[in-house]
Amino acid sequence: EVQLVESGGGLVQPGGSLRLSCAASGFTFSSYVMHWVRQAPGKGLECVSAINSNGGTTYYANSVKGRFTISRDNSKNTLYLQMGSLRAEDMAVYYCARDISGSWRGAFDIWGQGTMVTVSS
Amino acid sequence: QSALTQPRSVSGSPGQSVTISCTGTSSDVGGYNYVSWYQQHPGKAPKLMIYDVSKRPSGVPDRFSGSKSGNTASLTISGLQAEDEADYYCCSYAGSYVLVFGGGTKLTVL
Numbered sequence: 001e002v003q004l005v006e007s008g009g010g011l012v013q014p015g016g017s018l019r020l021s022c023a024a025s026g027f028t029f030s031s032y033v034m035h036w037v038r039q040a041p042g043k044g045l046e047c048v049s050a051i052n053s054n055g056g057t058t059y060y061a062n063s064v065k066g067r068f069t070i071s072r073d074n075s076k077n078t079l080y081l082q083m084g085s086l087r088a089e090d091m092a093v094y095y096c097a098r099d100i101s102g103s104w105r106g107a108f109d110i111w112g113q114g115t116m117v118t119v120s121s
Numbered sequence: 122q123s124a125l126t127q128p129r130s131v132s133g134s135p136g137q138s139v140t141i142s143c144t145g146t147s148s149d150v151g152g153y154n155y156v157s158w159y160q161q162h163p164g165k166a167p168k169l170m171i172y173d174v175s176k177r178p179s180g181v182p183d184r185f186s187g188s189k190s191g192n193t194a195s196l197t198i199s200g201l202q203a204e205d206e207a208d209y210y211c212c213s214y215a216g217s218y219v220l221v222f223g224g225g226t227k228l229t230v231l
Binding site for chain 2: 035037044045046047050057059095100104105106107108109111112113114
């Protein structure tokens with residue numbers, strides 16, 4: 001079965017750090033562009049970060065640039081998001097998602113179940 | 122990068138058709154044929170319904186269709202069913218690896 005499973009969310013204090021993981025299975029992970037998309041409570045979707053298939057190209061939304069780092073380990077079929085200097089506005093459900101057919105076009109055909117990040121003192 | 126503009130809500134009766142618009146600029150919707158649409162039920166992950174403006178992934182009913190004219194993309198749902206009630210989001214490529222979502226539209230099936 002093709003699936004993505006996120007982990008690593010939780011409660012963190014403002015200014016703190018957290019690392020999210022996304023374990024992929026059922027497909028050739030190393031062939032796909034992967035994304036992190038977040039959704040604040042009661043709000044819409046936001047593309048936070050993305051990485052191409054070999055890790056050589058990355059994207060960050062202006063809201064997280066300099067604080068978040070995306071990476072992947074194709075040998076472990078795992079995507080990561082290292083989050084630092086966390087703010088209240090980073091509180092959201094974070095989804096990892098696969099871009100369809102190996103290209104960078106925003107067609108997210110597989111999504112994880114999401115992991116909640118709560119930033120609060 | 123500004124969010125794409127969607128109506129906050131639309132509604133329709135079972136069996137009817139509804140269209141949700143998604144307005145951007147020539148730098149995103151109008152500039153690329155990479156517009157996608159997502160359906161999201163409460164508490165669930167989004168589901169891809171349309172990609173590349175008008176392509177349907179396997180398993181998505183043909184009641185769902187997409188189109189684009191200039192800087193505005195549209196999702197049409199025909200033969201509305203109760204299970205179509207959900208939030209819908211559009212997304213467009215905007216160049217330089219940037220992807221932008223719309224604010225979302227709540228579809229109510231009356």
